[in-house]
Amino acid sequence: MKELSKRTAGFTDSVIRRMTRISNKYGAVNLSQGFPDFDPPKEILSRLAEVTKEDFHQYSITWGAQNFREALAAKQSHFMGRKIDPDSEIVVTCGSTEAMMAAMMSVTNPGDKVIVFSPFYENYGADTILSGAEPIYVPLIPPEFSFDTDALEAAFRQNPKAIILCNPSNPCGKVFTYDELKIIADLAEKYDTFVITDEVYEHIVYEPFKHVYFAGLPNMWERTISCSSLSKTYSVTGWRLGYVIAPPVIIDTVKKVHDFLTVGAAAPLQEAAVTGLNFGDDYYANLQKKYSEKRKLFLDGLDTLDIPHTVPQGAYYILLDISEFGYDSDLEFCEVLARDVGVGAVPGSSFFKEPENRYVRVHFAKKNETLNEALNRLADMRKKIAVKK
Numbered sequence: 001m002k003e004l005s006k007r008t009a010g011f012t013d014s015v016i017r018r019m020t021r022i023s024n025k026y027g028a029v030n031l032s033q034g035f036p037d038f039d040p041p042k043e044i045l046s047r048l049a050e051v052t053k054e055d056f057h058q059y060s061i062t063w064g065a066q067n068f069r070e071a072l073a074a075k076q077s078h079f080m081g082r083k084i085d086p087d088s089e090i091v092v093t094c095g096s097t098e099a100m101m102a103a104m105m106s107v108t109n110p111g112d113k114v115i116v117f118s119p120f121y122e123n124y125g126a127d128t129i130l131s132g133a134e135p136i137y138v139p140l141i142p143p144e145f146s147f148d149t150d151a152l153e154a155a156f157r158q159n160p161k162a163i164i165l166c167n168p169s170n171p172c173g174k175v176f177t178y179d180e181l182k183i184i185a186d187l188a189e190k191y192d193t194f195v196i197t198d199e200v201y202e203h204i205v206y207e208p209f210k211h212v213y214f215a216g217l218p219n220m221w222e223r224t225i226s227c228s229s230l231s232k233t234y235s236v237t238g239w240r241l242g243y244v245i246a247p248p249v250i251i252d253t254v255k256k257v258h259d260f261l262t263v264g265a266a267a268p269l270q271e272a273a274v275t276g277l278n279f280g281d282d283y284y285a286n287l288q289k290k291y292s293e294k295r296k297l298f299l300d301g302l303d304t305l306d307i308p309h310t311v312p313q314g315a316y317y318i319l320l321d322i323s324e325f326g327y328d329s330d331l332e333f334c335e336v337l338a339r340d341v342g343v344g345a346v347p348g349s350s351f352f353k354e355p356e357n358r359y360v361r362v363h364f365a366k367k368n369e370t371l372n373e374a375l376n377r378l379a380d381m382r383k384k385i386a387v388k389k
């Protein structure tokens, strides 16, 4: 048999999603893949029940149902502080995963370079390979996860086509400040580079930090492809509703890519989700409050157990420092953690370009009882995991 594509030989399956399977295998409390174990808002679910009896079972318009795009445009115009046109500036995708891939395929040619901050959400590596682009990694340096402006400019000097910006950032929880974004914006302008954002945690940001939409920076609208989704904001990760927002000339191309990749996102789910898009500001304030409480519960628990950890400014991920256990392989550590302690985590190495094995990533998008159960189990971690000599 002839060999399969070289393109796909360059990466493995997702370690994040693999860890969910490993957690399930051992009956571990799964804090690996980031998704909630609590319900979406009941208004959305009630609407979903009605929708099953209405006429939403065939394809919607390929770039998104009209009323979904209109509701999304109204919501994003409100938060992004600019009028978004529902017809020419939005494509609705199957999750932000497709949004990012469609953005990459719309912008890059094989061989083009793309700047990626490290640590990074693992899809970006696969996205660049699948679109034939070549990543240039720029470190976000722990513990603050700040970048060195000279290192970033050195990357821009390599004539990249785009930079990928995950803000708030998965896995390190960084929320880029206005000043940091302005440095990126100035470089993007100076070196004529597109900016592809992943802003799926736009509504999960902790006081006193604030989310700044990159597309809203001076002169950045024209070169920014904003990707996000409803997954985290409305606790519907399985619905796969994402979107791209960009100027019409870019959106025309994204529409074509999306049309042939997936045709469209699920029509009944788009219709039901309109209910969520129409929520008032109090919904987003409550979401932020709920996650702030969960963050406090989990961080306090980790402090009590004296487990060293990062403190996220946004999103819902924490990196635990496991260097005291002396493991060379954080993947092996995560397997032992799931099997012997009963907590699922993601090896930090799957997010870093640098040879890094001292972190594992956990998340706190879980019911308080789930988080307390995970903390109870972590209390035995030092008894159950032997230190490697």
Ligand code: GLN
Binding pocket: 016, 017, 032, 033, 034, 035, 097, 121, 170
């Ligand atoms: N973004 C989530 C994570 O980092 C999950 C994404 C996914 O599996 N599609 O865990």
